[in-house]
Amino acid sequence: MSYSIEDLIPQRAPIQMVDTLVSASEDEAVCRYTVKEGNFFIESDGRLSEVALIEHIAQSASAHAGWKSRESGATEAPIGYIGEVKNFHLYRRPKVGDMLETTVSMGPEVQGVTLMRGETKVGAEVVADTQMKIYVPEQ
Numbered sequence: 814m815s816y817s818i819e820d821l822i823p824q825r826a827p828i829q830m831v832d833t834l835v836s837a838s839e840d841e842a843v844c845r846y847t848v849k850e851g852n853f854f855i856e857s858d859g860r861l862s863e864v865a866l867i868e869h870i871a872q873s874a875s876a877h878a879g880w881k882s883r884e885s886g887a888t889e890a891p892i893g894y895i896g897e898v899k900n901f902h903l904y905r906r907p908k909v910g911d912m913l914e915t916t917v918s919m920g921p922e923v924q925g926v927t928l929m930r931g932e933t934k935v936g937a938e939v940v941a942d943t944q945m946k947i948y949v950p951e952q
Contacts, residue, residue, distance in 0.1 A: 866940070
């Protein structure tokens with residue numbers, strides 16, 4: 814697994830919210846992102862907005878989908894859409910300099926819609942978790 818993140822997700826700065834795909838398997842991926850100055854989602858107090866955590870988890874799922882498509886021989890990563898966010902919990906808003914590590918676990922896929930769970934940590938502390946439905950249209 815030696816893909817650059819730009820090969821796996823369509824997002825670019827200032828809204829790119831994943832730096833690295835740490836590991837991936839058929840049903841799970843781990844991604845990291847270090848919160849940077851100038852990020853589109855930084856609020857005036859230097860912390861990420863709630864929606865930033867949702868976007869980071871979604872982009873982690875996108876990195877997983879990109880990895881799977883590249884492993885199957887595709888030349889471009891698929892573009893997906895958040896269909897639903899359920900049971901989102903924000904425990905703490907990360908600040909500039911924090912490194913987020915997110916595990917996404919993919920569930921069943923039906924007609925292009927995948928149910929997934931995501932959990933984001935800073936160190937050992939869980940800062941957010943959620944369930945999402947992600948839609949990836951056929952390419």
